[in-house]
Amino acid sequence: MPLLEVKHLTKNFGGLTAVSNVNITLDKNELVGLIGPNGAGKTTLFNLLTGVYVPSSGDVLFEDQTVQRLNGLKPYKIAKLGLSRTFQNIRLFQDLSVLENVLVALNTTKEQGTITGILRLPSFFKDEEVKEEEARRLLVIFDLDEKATTLASNLSYGEQRRLEIVRALATQPKLLFLDEPAAGMNPQETAELTELIKRIQKEFDLTILLIEHDMSLVMDVCERIYVLEYGQLIAEGLPEEIKANPRVIKAYLGGEL
Known part of the structure; x- marks a missing residue:
């Protein structure tokens, strides 16, 4: 069993589908990236995984000693199960x-x-x-x-x-969600953060799912990467595969990763 399994996850806001039929798995001790253009649905997906939003359909399953269905659980209950997060906007x-x-x-x-x-x-x-x-x-x-x-x-x-x-x-999480931890940092701070993320994954025996726009950081630390566009997964693979994926390049307006 993976540590976290996301099955056909969908979130509708009225007539808008923000996340559509997303399937993700995270194994123990993995460091996985989640990337995509602005408005792709990345933070909405984090909010679904941590109880801020309730899915319209699909399942979020967390496996520790037993399998826990996270759908509908309050954020504090999800945190007590061992899932923690940071936010795009600092909330100290x-x-x-x-x-x-x-x-x-x-x-x-x-x-x-x-x-x-x-x-x-x-x-x-x-x-x-x-x-x-x-x-x-x-x-x-x-x-x-x-x-x-x-x-x-x-x-x-x-x-x-x-x-x-x-x-x-x-x-004391088992799974840590990092929502754009390098946002607003200068190059030196980002380089230090890159090394820090590698260190905490090893020292704290953690699985990490990382949202980040800094592609140098993502390509350096992540073992696998998922790519969202308009709420749908368009690619998944190793960093080298994502770099060369024509659909990913197109999603980033033809720019190089």
């Missing part, structure tokens, strides 16, 4: 510190009982200490440890992008 808690942003995510996976929290029992403080250690460990990996007490709003754009990935990883 801007008035919280870097460390606090990560702790919020950790609190969704490591909860104390109500009585323990209210009475501030020793186990409560021990749990808080463990969470902070884990948060700081993640910040070190992403070179954000020295910014732990800095407000998220005071980070550079590239640092905010990295913090959003840290926060997603703090939920």
Whole structure:
């Protein structure tokens, strides 16, 4: 069984079909790209996979110990199953510190009982200490440890992008969706992000599905690539195959990938 299987997935908004009969499989520990022109339906597909939208038809199946049908589940329930995401538009808690942003995510996976929290029992403080250690460990990996007490709003754009990935990883996902993580980054930041994505896939034992417009990043890190156009899959294959696919080239207005 693949880790994630998308079968004949369709989403209609009134008379508009945003995603049409899409079939995708993701195996454990794969790093897969999802590309396509603006308006192709990439983010809509992410929203269907993470519970933001309910499919009009089709199935989203997640296989861990058992097969879970994700259709209709709320986003927080899907997150608890081990699927996490970043967003095209950064959604940090801007008035919280870097460390606090990560702790919020950790609190969704490591909860104390109500009585323990209210009475501030020793186990409560021990749990808080463990969470902070884990948060700081993640910040070190992403070179954000020295910014732990800095407000998220005071980070550079590239640092905010990295913090959003840290926060997603703090939920301990098995499958991570990255929605245009390099958007707005300069070439140096993009190069650093490329290496970071490779590293986190290996170190965190993750499957990653990546939406990205930066083709150099996609071709460098992805093992397989799916291509969407007008809500339909038009190609799937290895990076070399996608580069040479005439239909993909045409979808990008004849430009080279």
